[in-house]
Amino acid sequence: MPPSVDYSVYLVTDPTPAILGPGRTVVEVVGAALAEPEKKHIGIVQLRDKDADARTMLATLAALHEYTAPARAPLLVNDRVDVAVAAMARGHCEGVHLGQDDIDVATARKMLGPDAIIGVTASTVDEAVTACRDGADYLGLGTVFATPTKTNTKHVVGTSGIQRMLQALVEAGFGHIPAVCIGGIHTNNARRVVFQSGYRPAADKGDSEGAAPQGKELDGVAVVSAIMGAADPGAAAAGLAEKVRLGKTQGPTDFYRVPPTNPAQASPAPVQRILQALHETTPLSHNMTNLVVQNIAANVALAVGASPIMSNNGDEATDLARLPGSALVINMGTATPESLANYVKAISAYNAAGRPIVFDPVGAGATDIRRAAVRTIMAAGYLDVIKGNEGEIQTVYLSGLNDEDRAREEAEAGAHRQQRGVDGSNTLDAAARGRLVRKLAAREKCVVVLTGAVDFVSDSRGERVAEVADGHPMLGEVTGTGCSLGTVISAAVSAAATLRKESSGGGDDEEIDTFTAVLAGMALYERAAARAAVLPSVNGPGTFVPAFLDELSRCRRAAAANDMSWLA
Ligand code: 3NM
Ligand code: MG
Structure with missing residues (x-):
């Protein structure tokens, strides 16, 4: 022997x-x-x-x-x-x-x-x-x-x-x-x-x-x-x-927590605590994003109580990652070789500092360039949250498979597609969406968000899947609203990390994990959209945007004051 x-x-x-x-x-x-x-x-x-x-x-x-x-x-x-x-x-x-x-x-x-x-x-x-x-x-x-x-x-x-x-x-x-x-x-x-x-x-x-x-x-x-x-x-x-x-x-970074196997479900208390921490700590949301989205993402960050920095310079990330409460959003909207090199640098910097990263694989499946960019980004480090629509999440999932497994999975997904809409576009049925977020989350060991009329969110073990059916179709009529959700999620995840750090040793931070933080950010974002869209002053996408920013700010302040009425 x-x-x-x-x-x-x-x-x-x-x-x-x-x-x-x-x-x-x-x-x-x-x-x-x-x-x-x-x-x-x-x-x-x-x-x-x-x-x-x-x-x-x-x-x-x-x-x-x-x-x-x-x-x-x-x-x-x-x-x-x-x-x-x-x-x-x-x-x-x-x-x-x-x-x-x-x-x-x-x-x-x-x-x-x-x-x-x-x-x-x-x-x-x-x-x-x-x-x-x-x-x-x-x-x-x-x-x-x-x-x-x-x-x-x-x-x-x-x-x-x-x-x-x-x-x-x-x-x-x-x-x-x-x-x-x-x-x-x-x-x-x-x-x-x-x-x-x-x-x-x-x-x-x-x-x-x-x-x-x-x-x-x-x-x-x-x-x-x-x-x-x-x-x-x-x-x-x-x-x-x-x-x-x-x-x-311990996991990929100091801030990572293994989600509990058998969580106490559906308690609003941790969500409230995370939003309070967001309000009180003003986390820095560093966005590497495309030009169209910068303005609305920055305004959304301010409205939820975060401090936005829009910087696409990867060399700056080392300093930004070291600032207290920083979090990174990589929005792959501008898929140039230069931006890709910047993402890779920034991912290394945030991983090294143990700060959270949200990856938004915009248009992931649209071109060969973007599919290759997804592989490069996924290989560059640990991403705490991956957020995208069905096509994007599926591309990210398939990009990690070899040719044989990919062909098998594509065939299997085909069987779970349902015809929808006048344009004949196909989408996965709800069960298949749930399976997709689970599989990607379990493989990458990160929280996965698949957005849609109903959002599917998996914890980083692929065990708990939450369905979020809030928000409003008006969000789809304004550019940058999908991307700014990533900004809000980054701020909530960062706030949760700060909370955990503060209470570590206190032992009462069991529920403050990244999954709950993502749900907290989504809850705030979608509730504010639903509330804004039905206001009498809102007549369409133009008037929706200012009302939405107002509601984000209002809901966040209410949550911070422990007033639960915003959830209604
Ligand atoms: N074998 P470094 S890669 C010796 O893939 C060797 O089988 C490899 O060097 C394989 O740690 C490799 O400097 C080189 O990257 C590893
Ligand atoms: Mg040999």
């Missing part, structure tokens, strides 16, 4: 000077990364050198083993079973890591014996399951993100691709085989990647005896440049270990 291994941080070496930095050698950097072996931030090391000859590799393994052995971190060699045999004979190596083009696992096992650790890289569900069947001891799943360290990667799979492989492993009975992900992982994304990649089936998928369904978390992350290229490799390893631990146990 191979030894048991802590896969939380898996260091893969690379001799490229551009990664190592001037004057540094692989052995020196690994030595620095493993300094203070009793702290054990790195659980396993792989010598990866595509160009070295066997004799050089044996020498390097001998030198590396001086550091890995005291740290009790197994030392593996990439690709080369022949080198592994020789190095194991000398006691300088504990196994091999195989790619899909290398010697197969069964043969390698015969050559290396039962105690060798044999890992395999998998990019697809089939490769992952086959490797386990063949007796792999662990899997390296990837490529998560395109990375300059390895440019010939076969598939960039994102966190949804990793999650699909973990699910397939559970379903094939290999849930116990450790798995790490690889490709573009650094301290700034490790926490949310580990969190987002985990396969966590909804509670109602358990068996009839009520046993909890089996899920599967990543065991850790495999990195090259995050440690080999770090100025202080030991500190980088420690930082990664901490981020992986938080991703497994």
